[in-house]
Every structure is written in structure tokens, then in C-alpha cells.
Amino acid sequence: MERLFAIAIAPALIGFVYIYIRDKYEKEPWRLLAVGAAAGALLTMPIITASTWLMRFMPITGQIGEAIFTAFAVSSLVEEGLKFAALLLIFWRSNEFNEPVDGIVYGVFISLGFAGVENVLYVFNPQLGGLETAIARALLSVPSHGFFGIAMGYYFALAAFCPHKKHRYLAAAFIAPYLIHGVYNALLLSGHPYYLIIFVPFVIYFWRGGLVKIKKHLEASPFKNKA
Numbered sequence: 001m002e003r004l005f006a007i008a009i010a011p012a013l014i015g016f017v018y019i020y021i022r023d024k025y026e027k028e029p030w031r032l033l034a035v036g037a038a039a040g041a042l043l044t045m046p047i048i049t050a051s052t053w054l055m056r057f058m059p060i061t062g063q064i065g066e067a068i069f070t071a072f073a074v075s076s077l078v079e080e081g082l083k084f085a086a087l088l089l090i091f092w093r094s095n096e097f098n099e100p101v102d103g104i105v106y107g108v109f110i111s112l113g114f115a116g117v118e119n120v121l122y123v124f125n126p127q128l129g130g131l132e133t134a135i136a137r138a139l140l141s142v143p144s145h146g147f148f149g150i151a152m153g154y155y156f157a158l159a160a161f162c163p164h165k166k167h168r169y170l171a172a173a174f175i176a177p178y179l180i181h182g183v184y185n186a187l188l189l190s191g192h193p194y195y196l197i198i199f200v201p202f203v204i205y206f207w208r209g210g211l212v213k214i215k216k217h218l219e220a221s222p223f224k225n226k227a
Contacts, residue, residue, distance in 0.1 A: 004123060004124070004130075004131065004134060005120065005123075005124075007123070007131070007134040007135065007138060008116075008119050008120045008122075008123040008124070008134050008137075008138075009116055009119070009120060010138065011115075011116075011119065011137070011138040011142035011143060012112040012113070012115055012116030012119065012142055013116075015108065015112045015115075015142065015143065015146040016033070016037065016108075016109065016112060019104070019105055019108045019109070019146070019214075020033070020105070022101070022214055022218070023101055023102070023105050024218070025099065025101075025218070025221045025223035025224055025226075026098065026099055026221070026223040028096055028102060028105055028106075029096065032094065032096055033105070033106075033109050035090060036086075036087075036090060036091070036106050036109035036110045036113065037109045037110070037112065037113035037116075038113060039086045039090055039110055039113060040083065040086065040109065040110040040111060040112065040113025040114035040115075040116075040117075041113040041114060041116065041117045042113075043079075043082050043083065043086060043110075043113075043114050044114055044117040044118060044121070046082060047078050047079055047082055047114070050078045050082075051074050051075060051078050051079075054073060054074045054077075054078065055070070055074055057073075058070065058074075063190065063191055063192075064190055064192065066189075067185075067186050067189035067190045067191070068186050070185065070186075070189055071181075071182045071183070071184075071185035071186035071189060072178075072182040072186065075181070075182075075185050076177075076178050076179075076181035076182040076184075076185060077178065077182075079114065079181065080148065080152070080174060080177045080178045080181055081174065081178075083107075083110050083111055083114065083148075083149070083152065083177075084152060084173060084174045084177075086110050087106055087107055087110055087152065087153070087156055087173075088156075088170075090106075090110075091103075091106045091156075092160070097160060098222075099217075099220075099221045099222060099223060100157040100158070100160075100161055100216075100217035100220045100221065101157070101214065101217040101218050101220075101221060102157065103153040103154065103155075103156040103157025103158075103160065103217070104149070104150050104153035104154055104157065104213065104214055104217055105153065106153055106156070107149035107150060107151075107152040107153025107154075107156060108146050108149035108150060108153060109149070110149060111145045111146060111148055111149030111152070112142070112145060112146050112149065114145065115141070115142045115145035115146070116142070118145075119134075119137050119138075119141065119142050122137060122141075123137070140203070143207070144181075144184060144203065144207075146210075147180075147206060147207055147210040148177040148180060148181050149177070150210040150213055150214065151176045151177040151180055151206075151209075151210065151213070152173050152174070152176065152177040153173075154173075154176075154213040154216075154217065155169045155170070155172040155173035155176055156169070156170070156173040157217060158172075159172075159173060161220075180206050183202065184199075184202070184203070184206075187199040187202065
């Protein structure tokens with residue numbers, strides 16, 4: 001039981017440490033990051049409740065149609081919507097939000113806070129859980145949530161540091177992770193072999209894009225030449 005719990009929670013903890021290390025010029029205080037992670041964790045129940053309610057409206061259109069509905073009208077809509085709301089409410093006016101990469105750090109901590117709790121629930125689910133689920137989700141699902149957080153935080157920071165385009169970038173801070181998350185889930189839920197072939201290069205593409213986004217915001221840091 002303890003080993004299974006450790007496997008379930010380890011990917012989120014590794015993600016926290018990784019993004020904290022990448023924030024190399026002016027690190028965020030741990031107390032603030034703990035608030036972000038806790039907020040993400042606390043979103044779990046509202047997300048489950050809202051998702052369960054929305055699933056009542058699923059049209060009976062076959063596996064592909066149901067996968068698209070579940071992906072775009074339920075999971076990615078609710079999860080990214082509530083994570084974006086938490087990011088905006090907690091961090092938008094924070095005095096610590098003083099360099100572009102901070103937006104990514106905040107986005108990842110909220111996203112992984114949720115992903116860590118969600119992962120534990122999946123792994124200990126009597127029907128869906130177990131060691132194989134823990135390993136599979138450790139390699140894909142939890143890291144992907146971290147990269148959804150990178151996409152959200154990237155545009156969130158642009159909104160803060162490019163005030164003349166604030167509304168455009170705030171919209172992108174929700175739309176970008178919503179679309180990536182939706183496509184990710186739709187490909188997985190479709191069960192179609194051709195779609196699953198697309199899944200791997202798609203994941204590699206958006207993971208690579210996430211690393212590029214981190215690098216871009218680090219390069220734009222006003223603290224870079226002071227480090």
C-alpha cells in the first residue's frame with residue numbers, strides 16, 4: 001500500500017522539484033508555491049462533481065463522438081477552467097509575480113497539485129487502479145498535466161507583462177491548455193488504432209513546446225544579468 005502511494009504521488013513531487021530548479025534567476029517562496037499546489041489539490045472535488053454532472057448530457061453518438069464530448073465538453077473544460085480561475089485569483093496581483101517564468105511556475109504548481117490527488121484516486125480505485133495504472137499514469141498523465149500548466153502559465157505571464165495585449169493573452173491562457181488537453185484525451189479515449197498512432201508524436205510535440213516556453217520566459221527574465 002505504501003509503495004503504491006509513493007508511486008502515485010512521486011510524479012507530482014518530481015514535477016514540483018523540476019520546475020522549482022528551472023526557475024533559476026529569482027525563485028518563488030515555497031509558502032506561495034504551497035498555496036498554489038494546495039489550491040490545485042482542493043480543486044479535485046469540484047472538478048469531479050462538475051464533470052459527473054456534465055457527463056449526464058453525453059449524446060449517444062458512438063465511441064468517437066463520446067470521446068470527443070468527454071474530452072472537450074467535460075474533462076478539459078472543467079479542469080482547465082477551474083485551474084485558470086485559481087491561477088488568476090491567487091497569483092495575478094501577487095508582488096512575487098515579477099518575471100515571466102513565474103507564470104509558468106504557478107501554472108505548473110496548481111496543475112500538479114490537482115494531478116497528484118487525481119492520480120492517487122485513480123491508482124487506488126478498485127476497478128481502474130493498481131500498479132500498472134500507477135506506472136502508466138506516472139509516465140504520461142501526471143507529466144502531461146504539468147505541461148498543460150506550462151501552456152497556461154506561459155500565456156498568463158504574457159498577459160501580465162504585455163498589458164496592451166492582456167485580454168488576448170488571458171484568453172490564450174485558458175484556450176491553449178484546453179485545446180491541448182482536449183486533443184490529448186480525445187486521442188486516448190477514442191480507442192482507435194490510427195488515432196493512437198498520432199498520440200505519441202502529439203505528446204512529444206507539446207512536451208517539447210513546453211520546454212521551449214520555459215526557455216523563452218527564462219531568457220526574458222529581468223534578473224538574468226543579475227544572477
